[in-house]
Amino acid sequence: MRNRFVLSRRAMLRGLAGGTVATVALPVLEAMLDSNGEALAGGAPLPKRFVTFLFGNGVQLPRWTPAATGSGYVLTEQLAPLAPVKSYCSVLSGFRNKIPPITHHEGMAGMWSGHPYVETGGLESHFGGPSIDQVAADVLAPGTPFRSIEIGISKRVSENEGPTMQFLSHRAPDQPNPPQYNPRVLWNTLFNTAVAGDPTRPHRVSVLDAVAADAQRLKARLGSFDRDRLDAHLTSVSELQAQIGSFGACSPVAEPTEENQDIGGEEPMPAVTAAMTALLVHAFTCDLSRVASYMLTGGVGFSVYSHLGQTEEQHLMTHNEPAFREAINDGIVWNMQQFSNLLQALEGVQEGASNILANTVAVLGSDCSEGFTHGGFDMPVVIAGGGGGALVNPGIHFRASGTDRNLSDVLLTALQAVSPSITSVGSGVGLSTTPVTQILA
């Protein structure tokens, strides 16, 4: 493997020993590009970004799946919001989630990890392996202050069925990454963790050294289960030290005022989505992180789309499909508009001769094909972005033949667009070693 992005690391990780303050103008990567704008000075390629994007409870397949395959496919009613970025979008259909079901859990596990979930009793489970954003982070994150960013919009998520249903990102089976729902808090985390010129910074870092020493001492006395948990803790502590050491490389965007509080019992989803998307794009622009998970609504779909004039939760509506057919469609189209807004914003940031979207792999999916059947066949998937040249452009509609092609093949495809070094994903019945080569350039 090439020596990736050495310059950025040097630029970002300063101050651990009380280094000097320097501010680099935006976009941060500009300063590090070679004269052609196609790679970093020193020859390393531009960094790739990886995003997973979830909305709960599936789509309506007849209004989702394009009729034609190949690059000439026509956007359907529910895919229509992708029009401005269609050349960056491939639609994948006809894949089967192989994970055995317990209603929506298999959808979360199969769509986002490829590992069978681990049942912990009743309707309760946690992931069986890392989610794909974390697999991508293993490759992409080193050298950036934040390994990954977890964003949540609707707070109406399942909290009673275990981490599988509550979270999109999982670093390990027993280590979910909860999303941040409050844009102001996320802003503080990303842009205010370390303030230039603050004399307490060295103490914050050395305090964490002592915390790590405490953890090491405990490790020697505890069983293997807790030793693993303390190792995870130690890793996070050293990541935090790197975050505290990095500052000044990016001018922060203005602090958002949005806090994602209900107004009259209704969620301000449009305002929160706009604020979160802006923060994420800025974080990518500044290379604060290269990996994100974006949970627009949770699995199952307990959200109410009040801003569309709706009063009933999306999940219940899909169980009364005939009566709510149009309202369900409205919600799905709105979801897709939010995904498209993110893609368009990434396309709008120039990076060298190209733009961030061209260097991004974004995976859109849900926890079932259609809400009213909890189906595991024909899961709705879009893989978007140029993948730094790894994904076909213009995008295509690829439909798997038969009814048994593994959904994990889609996950592997996205990961291979990040790095060909990733040769398999998932495990057990969810294992894949066979990407969808048709959408890889």
Place this chain on the structure above:
Amino acid sequence: MRPRHPLFLVLVALAAGCSVADTLEEPEPSPTPEVALAPPTMRRLLARQYVGSVADLLGPEAAAAANPPEDIAAQGFEAIGASTLSLSSSAVQQYETSARAIADAARSAGAFDAYYDCTPSQPDDEACLTEFVDAFGLRAWRRPLESEELDRWTTVAMAAAQDPELGTFEDGLEWAAVGMLQSPNFLFQVVIGKPSETLNRRLDGYEMATRLSFFLNDTTPSAELLDAAEEGDLDSATGVREAAEALLESPKAKLALRALYAERFLVRNVGGLQKDGELFPFWNEAVAASLQEEALLLLDEVVWTQDSDWKGILDAEHAWVDANIAPIYGVESPTVGFVRTDLPLEQGRAGMLTQGATMSLLAHPGTTSPTRRGKFVQERLLCNPISPPPPDVDTSLPPDPPTGPTTMREKLLQHQEDPNCATCHVQMDNVGFALEHFDAVGQWRATDQGLAIDDSGEIPGLGTFDGSRGLAAFLKEQPKVDRCMALNLFRQALGRAPTVEEAPIVDALALAFETNDGRIKSFLVDLVTSDAFRNVGKEEAP
């Protein structure tokens, strides 16, 4: 088999000429043969325990600045999530931010003064900083520091006190506190136990004080309880019993029980509910908050005021009503606060089973959900698991036929004609049918869409009942209801589900409800004096 009075033991010990301390380690007969318990795991302080600890350690200003990451449930319990999940990077980051805010507020409030008596001769007065680290460490980490730890954190304090840009004695205190509040020794309850030749290890006094205090009071042990631990007072069942009874006298015990009740019975989720604004225009955050408080006031009354059978929560015919929720119950609004109010008998109110909180939670924004209500009774009151629906089955409820509207019951019964759905749905819907007189916010209704309501219900395999009162009476007679409560409290107390081998321990604990007339307080004392609470298993050899 009550433990003997300590005075008796002392007299025996004196007579025998052996040391009192040795003899107080009475070999206590257990009701069941010794079972190999599960090995312990570190338990992260729940968010409320973290804040409560900060309040006790450093005062209200510091507690107001505390902002720990949110709890995550596993196996249905945040207490189990706390003992099984690893922290995310964002959680570690949040602890750091929180610790700095706490220490800053504590410094401003002079809260560090309680932990040293010395007068610093200079900013980096090492002896004086050491005194602080030693005293603060004992309280914050709930055990004495070892010399290596004392050195480590004194070094941190010295570095801040010597920094030319900081450089005061208070900076030394502050940065030691910033770090010690991020240490796993603060963030986690750690149990190692005493060396032992038998199947299990007994908790040492400090570990016992910690486990007791966090379970019964949701906060760090007091200085007095740590003193008792040091004295060996918690090494006997009698000592544990006395300590537990004292903790149960604290107002914090009431709050701790409220917190676990609100989690287990979902009451705390009422605030996040969205209701159909056309059907329920009066619904707002204040109403939701009052419904939540009402539910907890009944808990307070039954457990603490009356100290009576907890199952009174399941069949109370009265409610604690304020002006926000009086209309839901169709009673007159009190002028001030919550008032214990008898409800119209014809409504058939039955405590938790028909409270506005429960009924709102177990419903959709506009319509009732016998399915969710039945699932709640099965899973949370009877501890009966429900299987998930099979895949690729059309779960849509049938629409109203052209002939006119149908009741929710009729719709669900039609749904049950699909044998794929029926197996599980009869286990839920048919229980929830008994509550069909209560709409999606808990108002009593005579009819459903203008049609008569059939509120007969059944729990297949257990029996049948009519309406909410019938369901309440039925549940009160089910031994499984007490056992389920015992199981829930076991899980909360230990941060884990019992193993298969431990099931008889839960059975034995559940029997205590029979002999103590269903009183929670008495049960809690039995629980914390049990071997399962006082001992831990050993890690299997690798």
